[in-house]
Amino acid sequence: MPESATPSGLPAGTRPALSVVDVLAVLCELFAFGTLAFWGFAAWPFPWNIVAGIVAPVVAILLWALFVSPRAVIMVHPFLRAVVELLVYVSATIAWWSVGLVWVGLIFGVIAVTVGVIAGRRRLA
Numbered sequence: 001m002p003e004s005a006t007p008s009g010l011p012a013g014t015r016p017a018l019s020v021v022d023v024l025a026v027l028c029e030l031f032a033f034g035t036l037a038f039w040g041f042a043a044w045p046f047p048w049n050i051v052a053g054i055v056a057p058v059v060a061i062l063l064w065a066l067f068v069s070p071r072a073v074i075m076v077h078p079f080l081r082a083v084v085e086l087l088v089y090v091s092a093t094i095a096w097w098s099v100g101l102v103w104v105g106l107i108f109g110v111i112a113v114t115v116g117v118i119a120g121r122r123r124l125a
Contacts, residue, residue: 025119028112029064032092033057035108039095056095060088078124085116 010016040053066073067084076084089112096105 021115021119021122024115028115031108032088033060035092035095036060039099043099060091064088082120089113089116
């Protein structure tokens with residue numbers, strides 16, 4: 001192997017091309033973060049809605065950045081990574097249910113889990 005190549009066979013400093021699954025995974029994550037912000041601002045009375053609307057997505061983003069992101073701060077077992085990702089998706093689904101939009105939560109949950117399983121299997125392959 002040449003010195004400038006990485007173990008994955010790509011030249012140093014490059015990454016594999018993004019796929020549709022990668023883009024869908026990012027969109028699901030962004031939708032989950034937006035959902036938690038919406039839930040925080042819409043589901044709580046005045047003084048607490050500002051706190052919940054800011055804290056809920058920030059906690060989800062921190063969990064994602066620490067454990068799930070491609071450049072995660074804390075490298076964990078793939079099972080724990082999937083659990084944290086699922087926790088973010090489940091919290092967004094429950095947020096939709098709590099504001100009375102059960103079908104939105106159900107559809108998002110099915111799409112997010114499906115994309116997460118496909119992306120997770122690709123990471124392990």
